[in-house]
Amino acid sequence: MSAYKRITVSPVSGALGAEVSGVDLANLDDETFDELYRAWLAHQVIFLRDQSITPEQQVAFAERFGDIHYHPFMKGLDKHPEILEIVRQPGDSYTFGDVWHTDQMFTPTPAKATMLYALETPDAGGDTMFTNLYLGHDTLSEPMRDMLKNVKTWNSGNSPNRSDGRARLDRYGGNAQMSAKLKDPGNQITETAHPIIRTHPETGKKALYIGNHTQSLEGFADAEAKPLIDFLMSHATRPDFTCRFRWAPGSMAIWDNRCTQHLALADQITGQRRMHRITITGDKPV
Numbered sequence: 001m002s003a004y005k006r007i008t009v010s011p012v013s014g015a016l017g018a019e020v021s022g023v024d025l026a027n028l029d030d031e032t033f034d035e036l037y038r039a040w041l042a043h044q045v046i047f048l049r050d051q052s053i054t055p056e057q058q059v060a061f062a063e064r065f066g067d068i069h070y071h072p073f074m075k076g077l078d079k080h081p082e083i084l085e086i087v088r089q090p091g092d093s094y095t096f097g098d099v100w101h102t103d104q105m106f107t108p109t110p111a112k113a114t115m116l117y118a119l120e121t122p123d124a125g126g127d128t129m130f131t132n133l134y135l136g137h138d139t140l141s142e143p144m145r146d147m148l149k150n151v152k153t154w155n156s157g158n159s160p161n162r163s164d165g166r167a168r169l170d171r172y173g174g175n176a177q178m179s180a181k182l183k184d185p186g187n188q189i190t191e192t193a194h195p196i197i198r199t200h201p202e203t204g205k206k207a208l209y210i211g212n213h214t215q216s217l218e219g220f221a222d223a224e225a226k227p228l229i230d231f232l233m234s235h236a237t238r239p240d241f242t243c244r245f246r247w248a249p250g251s252m253a254i255w256d257n258r259c260t261q262h263l264a265l266a267d268q269i270t271g272q273r274r275m276h277r278i279t280i281t282g283d284k285p286v
């Protein structure tokens, strides 16, 4: 018997991710939302197709997940500051989110969820990949997990060692529409330590909480931390821990940043790609 009465849930890979049908975001009742939320916790990222919603409807849907998070470095739409519009054109040399990461890991309370709604998509290119950080944790050896038990990462929003050492303004130069949205974070905190093994507050499962914002490991010498971070990042993003989503206009992806990483593929796109993104505030990782 299916665990769901209103929705149909079809996994897209052996690792994580499921397409969910039977949901109309323009007309969503509480029972359907409860099933969708359960599917989201179980599959870590869910994908909806053929949705047609206004910015107001997207904001209302997002608020069912929690409070809206505002990106410290990026401006939202003038009329809808909750929504960050992500745009890429053929020929742009910068792709927003083009390295494996988990959203806003550099803040004390990183994003719980991110939802991306596709308005314009190229015929080919511009897919998004996701990886399962529960698997990243569970497949480490016992001695490695033991060693990491009390280790903390140090994460930065604006000096990623791991993006050629270039700060945001410099990196975003290859995409005029994204660099125009950059803003000064003011006095918001953009560097934070977090436990590298985190317990998901809703599922109780342990995840390997690491991403490209991770610069170092607290108390470790750089010569010790770098190879360890390199190993853990390549382990966490093993192809068999991932799934890949191909967008079409009206597609929506909602991912759980507490147990996944994602990456926007910086491949060739045949036409403009334009998405509406909202993030939800999360808890302090423990």
Ligand SMILES: O=C(O)CCC(=O)C(=O)O
Binding pocket: 086, 096, 097, 098, 103, 114, 116, 127, 128, 262, 263, 264, 265, 275, 277
């Ligand atoms: O555009 C995408 O596919 C994802 C970009 C990203 O990293 C994000 O929206 O958090």
Ligand SMILES: [Fe+2]
Binding pocket: 097, 101, 102, 103, 262
């Ligand atoms: Fe992201």
